[in-house]
Amino acid sequence: MSKRPAEISDDAPDALKSGERPFQAQDGDHEGDFEDEYEDEFESEDEIFEAGVDGRPDEEREAEEREGAMDVDQDTFIVGRHKLSPGETLAPDLSTYEMIHTLEAPWPCLSFDIVRDNLGDDRKSYPATVYAVAGTQAARGREKENEVMVMKLSGLSRMDREGEDESDEEEDDDDENADPILETKSIPLNSCTNRIRVHQTPQATAAKPPTTLTATMLESGQVMIHDITPNLSYFDTPGTTVSPQQNKPVYTIGAHKKTEGYAVDWSPLHPSGRLLTGDNDGKIFATTRKDDGTFVTDSTPFMGHASSVEELQWSPSERQVFASASSDGTVKVWDVRSKAHKPAVSVQVSSTDVNVLSWSHQTSHLLATGADDGQWAVWDLRQWKPSANGSATASTPAPVAAFNFHKEQITSVEWHPTDDSIVAVAAGDNTLTLWDLAVELDDEESRDTAGVKDVPPQLLFVHYMEQVKEAHWHPQIPGTVMATGGSGFGVFKTISV
Template sequence: MGEFEDPYGDDNESDEEIVETNDDEGMEIDEDEEETKHETYMPGKEMGENEVLVVDNTAYEMLHTMNVEWPCLSFDFLGDNLGVNRTTFPMTAYLVAGSQAEEQKNNQLYILKMSQMNKTKYDDDFEDDNSDDGLDDDPILEYKAIPHQGGINRVRVMPHPESHIVATWSETGKVNIFDITSAVKSFDVPGVMVNPKNIKPMYTVNAHGRAEGFALDWSKAETGRLLSGDINKHIYLTNPTDSSFKTDIQPFTGHQSSVEDIQWAPRKRINNTAPVASFKWHTAPITSIEFHPQDSSMLAVSGADNQLTLWDLSVERDVEEEKNINSDIQDIPPQLMFIHQGQEDIKEIHWHKQLTGVIGSTASDGFNIFKTINSQ
């Protein structure tokens, strides 16, 4: 499993390339040792005293891990001009993330470029290694760190092609809107030099007072419209102006308690709000959920049980086939396609809208960027 080095050292203004290092310690094979027995692990199963969980790289087309100085509750992928529906390797992705530092003054809005992300499927199998795939090339991580007052509860990128307008929900009760165009350009345009400390919010929503929040969403239908909801039940609408933004004085007050999440409706209102399906699998609260941007039947879900699951809602139960299946497997919903583990306290997940089938996740121990072998 490829692992990015921690980019957030003492110098927060650095924009040098930081590459993955391969630690060969502990990788030597003792031919005299007995062959290790491998079996598939299912969540909830008790492990033996000498058993450990290890990743099976053959289950992933690509799996990279990125460590950060401070955990991030939220992140979002940035759009780019490298093309849509990309499936070839190596891959490149840009994202923004917000820190949760121990002190308010130390928080930052991270802007990252991850490039040269190659396949890792055969990292455990040297016989199947194909030199043409460039599997030995290290991924490259570049970053900018913008100072941010207060921990960042939520980050959202304006959802329009190549948009570099970003909104952040701060624990101080403010919603800040940044234009990070110059910082993103500095990764790829020769001669563009940017000091992240000079990037300030282009607009701040102060209407929430000191009440922090987590609900934040840009409209996909009308460019620049932003909704933000706080723990005091209030939802405010911010609209774009010719040169900036303006927040409505009066909030929406339909809720009686904290607004934890908010989404703009992609289409007109529907009358039937009954669930189309119900599945029981996660054993702790759901922390994030998102449909595949190109396939409305595919769904990614993360939970406080440290599982990230992929679902195909188009799959139907086959009663006849289930008669020939092991009783333990019968308890698995047929729509459950993949279980990703290895992270602690997963907070948010997103599909990349231009890298087909690629998913990002943030947790208390860092980020995972991956694509499974059954993800389209």
């Protein structure tokens, strides 16, 4: 991040948290341009100094350069640690981004999820297209304006850079520099969304797309399941309409009895759909979609946490296993086949609330957690064993990695979908950080970075975003991250991942 004087406009819109809409929704559908303040900006170096041009021995010159670099590093501005001087604001170093776009929503969205599409995997050409869903948090007294937003983000171009080799753009589309566009279809809700997650059933035939389901955990305590397949078809199939009947939930979970919660996850190994939901009373319910499309929720909850269930995730490799994180500071591992509905293993991973967890899809014995004290850690589940007397409580093993870089609560943590060493972390200090756990410094590199205070070598990138709440890697566009916060959404890709 770089710093620049603040520019204040008399007609600047109020922040989203004030409850003012940046644009007015019409008939539940939205279409508009991104508010892309970074478009077509870039930075470049005008001068290049070559080694040895001053006539001094290389050793003397390199020693001086290292000393100067350390002085600069010690003064590096770190978001969340350092305060801006009066009249200053943060501006991104655009030379570090391959792509960056921002957009506003009618209301803040604390949770969203990315929808897989049929445009192909491992996409690297531009402009990019992203499909997603999000749930809104309308102001008190205006709860009836809440909605599930089914979104298509298109025309996402990469940064315009001078001097770039044209051969690098051979694979890009002719309209690479098209203006970014946001299209939405709205599903009305009567309550704020705490968490939303997507599940797609297998494609039935070439002509019939997969069924796409959303599970929305509401502030009212209900969990609503919608079939958004027709909403997605609206964007790309001419003539498609979505009736009010199609916008009604296909199933509503009322087992939480008006107790709100934040934990929702679909099983990646259950094709028809199996859902976990957890609430502030510490109860976890399982809901299964049967082959005929109907749903059933187990009447007996999984119990074991002494406080609210903050996060749930199914194992990526074992169909009957899931993990839960709680404000009681523990992470528990469960087997749904247990008739007692009790955890198999329980580990105290923090003295504060454990807000989020993420299970690595590449190395399934690795689990990442994020807590209220700002620490996030990686655990080897092979070290988690039940105690000798058969109870779920185990001695607390040490994490394989732990980081205290963030000084505010961790709000999101997610492993890279194809690289088991890369992790994205969001925190209450208005930063979204990318980490590479495979980084190890040799002796020479350690000397060169000795002056960088409180910055672990595994830290790859810091992205500033006001009130960032949740971040997800795009599973089909390598290195692309989408995030949501109090000021709207951001989609970006760095040159470092």
